[in-house]
Amino acid sequence: MDKFVSVIIPVLNNIEGLCQTLSALDKQTYPSQLYEVIVVDNGSSQDLKSAIAQFDRARLSYEECPGSYIARNQGISIAKGEILAFTDSDCIPEPDWLANGVKCLSSVDNCGLVAGKINFFYQNPQRPTTVELYDRATFLNQKKYIEQYRYGATANMFTWKKVVEEVGYFNGELKSGGDKEWGQRVSRHGYILLYSSDTCIAHPARSSWQEISQKIARTRMGGYEVDRLSSQSKLLFYGRKLLTIIWRLKPPTKSALEKLKECDRSLTVIQKIKLLGAILAIHYQGAWVEIEMYFKNLKYIF
Incomplete structure (x- = not known):
């Protein structure tokens, strides 16, 4: 050592x-x-x-x-x-x-x-x-x-x-x-x-909620930039992002169940219901961030 x-x-x-x-x-x-x-x-x-x-x-x-x-x-x-x-x-x-x-x-x-x-x-x-x-x-x-x-x-x-x-x-x-x-x-x-x-x-x-909202916005914007910088084709990048946005609009059933399984087993039913509501709310907040970024930057394809 x-x-x-x-x-x-x-x-x-x-x-x-x-x-x-x-x-x-x-x-x-x-x-x-x-x-x-x-x-x-x-x-x-x-x-x-x-x-x-x-x-x-x-x-x-x-x-x-x-x-x-x-x-x-x-x-x-x-x-x-x-x-x-x-x-x-x-x-x-x-x-x-x-x-x-x-x-x-x-x-x-x-x-x-x-x-x-x-x-x-x-x-x-x-x-x-x-x-x-x-x-x-x-x-x-x-x-x-x-x-x-x-x-x-x-x-x-x-x-x-x-x-x-x-x-x-x-x-x-x-x-x-x-x-x-x-x-x-x-x-x-x-x-x-x-x-x-x-x-x-x-x-x-x-x-x-403010802290987690800032985290979600920051990670989604960061992920967007990582994908953009690594893509060799603007057209391909925006096409894939559009498909990703469409996919994110569906309810996050699978990921929600996975998150519930990963939580403490000691959680009460009320806590699990509140957590499920948070998962849904934050999921769609993240989707909205991606939609805003997509249309804000779409002009760069032309």
Whole structure:
């Protein structure tokens, strides 16, 4: 376990969450002389410098251009480690997070990235909101991301710096979906992608409709841009998007049942009904975002 690791955290304000993350990183079982923590300020109005000063292992960098992926690229550009570990300013790594992530990344030859497990937690564990239940059932399923979509979310991801140097940095133009685009690029280069169930971080579930609405809009717009940039034909892209939009207009029966199965078995009937209503409402909100983007950008085909 002699690999030096650079932990990269983009942040926009959120001092309280960042301090929790940095505190957890100070308690890692990985040798303290073998890792650094790079916090990239992406335009915060809060005084991050004073907050970070209390953590000896953390250093602050800056990226003025808005976007978490271009901020991560700034962190990569100054990283000293041969291993890069990514997390977010609202995540709390387990004490053995670094040790297990490095071990998994080093366990097989030609490993391109490791996606670690993300455990959600609620503001009130005894009374999770409907939105919190939806967030947990819908997002950041790293095992599914690796096996079905060939990427890992940057809330909990490890890679080699040499992999980044070969396949390229994150696409800084993307505001969402950059981890998916980058992970799939790694996969196309022939690298192995692994899921690690014991490389864990805790992540707060979104608790309000505003938060989940912003998340849905951001992910749909990000997915739209990833597909657009990867398509070689504008006509083919818009044709496929139209079919996707039509398909999304049908009730999400199958995915709704899958989400209900993935939820806690202790949910009451009322909670399940509320969750089902949230699934339907958010599904059609996402479809509306795609419809708006489609017709807004349709002019670029001509």
